[in-house]
Amino acid sequence: MFLKRVSASPDRDAFAHPAPDDSGPVWLSWAQVGQRAKAIAAGLRGLGVGHEDRVAILANTRLDWILADLGIMCAGGATTTVYPTTEPEDTAFIIADSGSRVLIAEDAGQAAKISGADLPSLTHVVLIDGPADPGATPPQLTLADLEVQGALVLESDPDLIDRVVAEIDQDHLATLIYTSGTTGRPKGVELMHAGWCWEGVAQAQLGLIRAEDLQYLWLPLSHSFGKTLLCGVIHVGMPTYVDGRLDKLVELLGVIKPTLMCGAPRIFEKVYNRAVTTAQTGGGAKAKIFAWAVQTGKRKVSLEQAGKPVSAGLRISYGLAEKLVFSKLQARLGGRIRVLVSGSAPLSQDIALFFAAANLPISEGYGLTETSAGNFVNRPGALKIGTVGKALGDLECKIDSDGEILLRGAPVMRGYHNLPTETADAFTPDGFFRTGDIGELDDNGFLKITDRKKDLVKTSGGKYVSPSRIEGMFKALCPYTSQAVVIGQARNYCTMLLTLDADAIATWAANGPLAGRPYAEIVGSAEVAAMIDDYVKQLNDKLNRWETIKKVTVLSRDLTVEDGEMTPSMKIKRRSVETSFATEINGMYQGTLAQI
Template sequence: MNAPRPESSTPGLGHLEPSMSLPWVLSDRLSRDPAGVIFERKASLGGRFVPVTVQTFAGEVTAVAKGLIGLGIEPGDRVAIMAHTSYEWTLLDFAAWSVGAVPVPIYETSSAEQAEWIITNSQARIVFAETRAMGALVSPLIERTEHLEQVLVLDEDAIDTVIGHGTDVPAERVTERAAATSMDSLATIIYTSGTTGRPKGVELTHGNFVHLVVNGSDDPNFSGVVRGSDKRTLLFMPLAHVFARFIQVLCVYSGAAMGHVPDAKNLVADLDAFKPTFLLAVPRVFEKVYNSADAKAGGGAKQRVFRWGAKVAITYSRALETPEGPSAALKAQRALADRLVYQKIKAAMGGNLAWAVSGGGPLGERLGHFFRGIGVGVLEGYGLTEVGAPTTVNRPGLVKIGTVGPPYPGTSVAIAEDGQVLVKGAHVFRAYHGNPEATAEAFTEDGWFITGDLGELDSDGYLRITGRKKEIIVTAGGKNVAPAMLEDRLRGHPLVSQVVVVGEGRPFIGALITLDAEMLPGWLANHDLPPMTVDQAATDERVLAALDRAVTRANEAVSRAESIRKFKVLTIDFTMENGYLTPSQKVKRAKVIRDFAAEIDDIYGT
């Protein structure tokens, strides 16, 4: 691969020392604001959030760290965590880091086979499992492996058990272990989603994370979002995912307060109780917020008012990008729409939300403009596990909706001759665990990390992701088609849950579509249609006609040769439970194409 061009870089901020490890991040916060609130824990009753001071949290970290030493954990030992997002997860992370250990995340939805691969490949000595069922899933490995010594269940007082093992361990031993940890020390091994094969273990160092959190928090364009005691975020994404893990450390450094909830099932009530000022989520969450607001408006006049308000928000946001800005008439329309529509949506997101960070997939310009128009700026970014989460991101004052922003401070992005996005910076991982061949293949000769994603840089250095190299479809006519744009646009329809565009070696592009069972009843009622099951809706002419119109709108973004000509509605959805979605909500494309080969053949009449 020749030298990459074009290229875009953003200079790093501040001065980083080798001693700035993740334990340093916590000790720095402790020295600055010991009595400040660092977390708010959800109470078991009433849905309230109870403040935890920095001093209290640091004391708990030390107590658990002493317990890990008492259990025989040495620097470099792996400690696996299989749980939903929780305060206990963050506590274990920082306790493990404080003794030089390496926490290894396992998604709570992982199968026995997936968990076994991560535990055996990483050679974990201890597993913390949230529930008795999760513990039972991995406990048999104690007999089958030499390295796994015990499984501790969080629901069965695992934290207290660990603390009990450290009562005779002096706190100075934790301090010594923390001081011996440097930016070059291994911080975690995070296993990739495995959409194209067995997951690879990404080795991220303390320096990878420290580089990101210091540069992000100190960036004058981003500090207003995350820095200070008045900033708050509620974490509901899995802490097994690098995106949430980065935000966890960022908040500890930036001075923000953070809360944990296990998932998004009760998100509206949780947001109302916590009242975050910023939020991170995947695009599907923003789609759900929009589609739910549309559905709740009902039919008739109320829905017409909502859709008028949505159109005003999008028009207003687009006008912000013009030299003259929004007209007086448009400002008046937006003020009216705010009273009639926007305030209700913002109230459903806690009432204080000013910013949201979107990652994990393309957001789409329509949603970006809608949320900015109602007064919630969605900062779309781009990254991978291998870069510790962000490598480009839009920031206040540096926003171009439809792009994933300019390079993050201290990072460089380039485009290779074949269109792949390449990355350099101190945030790039050091190796795939125990896999030197894959590590070597992941870098160019001159040290750029090859992401596998396709993209373009505009004249201002903002990145736009256009697809993934391995997902490019080549039709029988030789047309190269990136499916991501079509899939993302179609997923914005309230009826649609997932989309897989197909057409490799076929005469035209087709699509498999799954229906959103949660949104279906409201959509039917709003369109004066009788209740239906998903199976019934998949063949109903009126539902199919609505999907056909959605496909036509999605096709407006591409050429005729790239457009979807026919589609097939499936009667099942793609989920983590049935194995078609990764824990980070990415479709396992190869598995879908293999298992639904007959349905794909039906699209093409073969």
């Protein structure tokens, strides 16, 4: 698929990266990307990489990651992805368990994560940045050196990579992604060439991506969501700006002006928080106009969702709301957005409604690492808010008797690497993959996710509670929220741990007695406690009696990947959170009988 794209549109823009001095994007054509990927592939062949041999990439999102991945596959190998935030112990485990022969590391610091580890399969380390250490074991070289070596091979044997690619079968291993997992050791998910090609074709068929689009890609490429986007890019030839620096995202959206951007819900929550808190702190007429505009937009969207006509008067009002309020939010995202896609974790229905009201509808999607990430998605112009849309392509889906979503088709994994028992347990007798998610399919094929099977909480009174639903509702109510974690398993009532968005709460505090105070001092104040209490009361008015939140603890810091409380794809690791903050949780249940 990649070589066909290079052949079909050699002179068109393919990928861009930021200039060294940040003066703007530097574009590579498809011909240039093809040339560099083939040179890397030839270099890897020279290091002994053959069909289905694993090559690990340990780096942040950047153009070199994509070139390395394409080079690995053109060499017949398979990419083992490692998050750049992975700790040394887990990094060594992944490289050892995968049997990776080569490690392509971002720099010496990342390469040092395997120092002293027993990695019998690893023969070479390739550094993207910085010089190679001539005395290192295994031997080191730079990616530039590898590319030069490969280019020299191709001068004498220009058809080498074409012959290698011709031998690759659709059922050959393309990628080995280790699930970051909310519990336990990561498992290697074996994904095939056929599944990735299926993803590219399926995305194009539903109109989600177009050749004339411009994508801003910042997502972790070590994650299946990022990888499946690359497949769509390759199939349709969509130009894509690649830059994993999250601190530059807001600034560069106005420079790049993308028409397509995908992200995890946390990004959209931050945009929502900023818009709401800015309006609220503005006070007076500004706050009133913002509230009126949002209400007007939501009325329009609600009618459209219900299939009812929008009156001429409401259309006129909405036009004014867009001019006064929503155009500013659209400009903040570059002013040209055609499609926003959310995935990897649940998106609050209320936040989705807000973006749709602002004429920035989010196409929420659904998938798993084990199913190549892209399985269901809302089509542009045909959103059903509160669902993850319809199935892509010819993917089969059915709902088991206990509500579990089951999937079968080309994008489903071959199995878990070196784990035959876990692989067998993951499938039904007729070959459907057990997702572990609970959901419902409506008559039109729209899928609604209600919860993770293993995340449902059962109180000591025997009532089931869906934490993610309650957490999403609270995030939409309280624009100062960063993370919310509902606690209640085997307890006689539900409580919640809460972290606040540092920027949003600083804005809230700016005009009062807490102005300029440190984050921990602000969130521990009586003023914040009173504010949060009011939002919890609003939440509880929307919940069943057994779901209501009786106590809340606002934590003095946010949850982080580094502390093991979040996965790199921004999912909460509930067990880790409950371990880290056991004292705070137990404090909310003092004097009550909590069954363990």
